[in-house]
Amino acid sequence: MKKGREILKDNIEKTTIVLFSGELDKAIAAFIIANGAAAFDQEVTLFFTFWGLNALRKDEHVAVKKGFLENMFAKMMPRGANKLGLSKMNFGGMGPKMIKHVMKKHHALSLPELIELAKEQGVKLVACTMTMDLLGLQKEELMEGIEYAGVAAYLGDATDAKVNLFI
Amino acid sequence: MKKGREILKDNIEKTTIVLFSGELDKAIAAFIIANGAAAFDQEVTLFFTFWGLNALRKDEHVAVKKGFLENMFAKMMPRGANKLGLSKMNFGGMGPKMIKHVMKKHHALSLPELIELAKEQGVKLVACTMTMDLLGLQKEELMEGIEYAGVAAYLGDATDAKVNLFI
Amino acid sequence: MKKGREILKDNIEKTTIVLFSGELDKAIAAFIIANGAAAFDQEVTLFFTFWGLNALRKDEHVAVKKGFLENMFAKMMPRGANKLGLSKMNFGGMGPKMIKHVMKKHHALSLPELIELAKEQGVKLVACTMTMDLLGLQKEELMEGIEYAGVAAYLGDATDAKVNLFI
Numbered sequence A, B, C: 001m002k003k004g005r006e007i008l009k010d011n012i013e014k015t016t017i018v019l020f021s022g023e024l025d026k027a028i029a030a031f032i033i034a035n036g037a038a039a040f041d042q043e044v045t046l047f048f049t050f051w052g053l054n055a056l057r058k059d060e061h062v063a064v065k066k067g068f069l070e071n072m073f074a075k076m077m078p079r080g081a082n083k084l085g086l087s088k089m090n091f092g093g094m095g096p097k098m099i100k101h102v103m104k105k106h107h108a109l110s111l112p113e114l115i116e117l118a119k120e121q122g123v124k125l126v127a128c129t130m131t132m133d134l135l136g137l138q139k140e141e142l143m144e145g146i147e148y149a150g151v152a153a154y155l156g157d158a159t160d161a162k163v164n165l166f167i
Helices: A004-011 A024-039 A050-056 A068-076 A091-105 A111-120 A129-135 A151-160 B004-011 B024-039 B050-056 B068-076 B091-105 B111-120 B129-135 B151-160 C004-011 C024-039 C050-056 C068-076 C091-105 C111-120 C129-135 C151-160
Strands: A014-019 A043-048 A124-128 A147-149 A163-166 B014-019 B043-048 B124-128 B147-149 B163-166 C014-019 C043-048 C124-128 C147-149 C163-166
Touching: A014 A024, A014 A050, A014 A151, A024 A043, A024 A091, A024 A111, A024 A163, A024 B050, A024 B151, A043 A050, A043 A151, A050 A124, A050 A129, A050 C024, A068 A129, A068 C091, A091 B068, A091 B129, A111 A124, A124 A129, A124 A151, A129 A147, A129 C091, A147 A151, A151 C024, A151 C163, A163 B151, A163 B163, A163 C163, B014 B024, B014 B050, B014 B151, B024 B043, B024 B091, B024 B111, B024 B163, B024 C050, B024 C151, B043 B050, B043 B151, B050 B124, B050 B129, B068 B129, B091 C068, B091 C129, B111 B124, B124 B129, B124 B151, B129 B147, B147 B151, B163 C151, B163 C163, C014 C024, C014 C050, C014 C151, C024 C043, C024 C091, C024 C111, C024 C163, C043 C050, C043 C151, C050 C124, C050 C129, C068 C129, C111 C124, C124 C129, C124 C151, C129 C147, C147 C151
Parallel strands: A014 A043, A014 A163, A043 A124, A124 A147, B014 B043, B014 B163, B043 B124, B124 B147, C014 C043, C014 C163, C043 C124, C124 C147
Antiparallel strands: none
């Protein structure tokens, strides 16, 4: 027989989002949905894989030993939430500036603020260890307060969830 | 106790699709899935956000007051379903022409026809008010027969749905 | 009354993935999730539509009669899993080479190996017949061991599934 606590936990709706894309607009969409679901007391997991990992990178350079290709990836990929481009109308960086400007004007939270809010609301931010290996990203280069897991853990969460998105 | 009508409504399968992307091919895919689900008597919600809103714009210019950046966005973004580009092989507009040509040849519905069919079948077309604000799009600029809502309404629909996609 | 076998089948979790995108990185992500779910004994369907169909093309040229536009599509689209580009940092083909190199270094399965594994694990690979028609792709041009169906069959699978992704 299930105990009260377990029954309660079973009743909590779950949402998972895979953030595969490394663009500012898609990351904003992912965090707005994640924060919205968390505000409805849902258990939310954001799983960062491939280019999506760039949203979790620290702004500053972190000195870690890397192979040649891993170093090239690290240099070419945007370092953190403030450096991401747009999926449309990027115009060499003008687009992201425009979007950030209108977001500020409309008092919308910026991506770094959306990430902070997600952490405060208990959204589970998970970095995909397999693609970290491939792209040569190390834990020291990613922000604090995140978890590390592989596709099996993601699938465990997703199978329990009502809403599963791939962004 | 639930009444007969409510029980019936609970048994209807629900599908939600977020259309984030502003490309012709992705919009076509979204509407084909939406129309297919509606043909199976499912309750379908298409939620248009970011560049996806462009599929709902009227073809003609609508005179509305806008700020400078909002005007730039409005000018740079495609005006309506007939103006969208492709996510692949766009070739400065040749790609969309080729796709439209082969669709006509194979008697496939065009995007404007798919949108009409969706409305006829009762697919709920919802424009995301938050991104309308950001991109400076006003109700007068979007087609008739759509609804307006935010992420909370989307999440309400998605939590009830079996199939939830982000396109 | 349901028989034992049917009850058992009802208890199997199902996962569906629409692969719309024709890029190497997205195809890899789709197959890693599909193979992971299959390893957990889930019933997995990968539905290939639009550019995603290119991952199923045979490497070699197949002589089939085609119209002019269909021939152009066939020539411009990548022929098979080994020819796909990246969604980010493609650099005219350098990016895919870098990714393949680091995948080999980390003993990760290549895309053709992931496809083979998926077949061995019984993942259902389904080519969307409607977009095959549009792009002029014929069965002879696609790999062996796949199925052919339309959006109705996809929706049937998706409505039964817990996890549904659009990639």
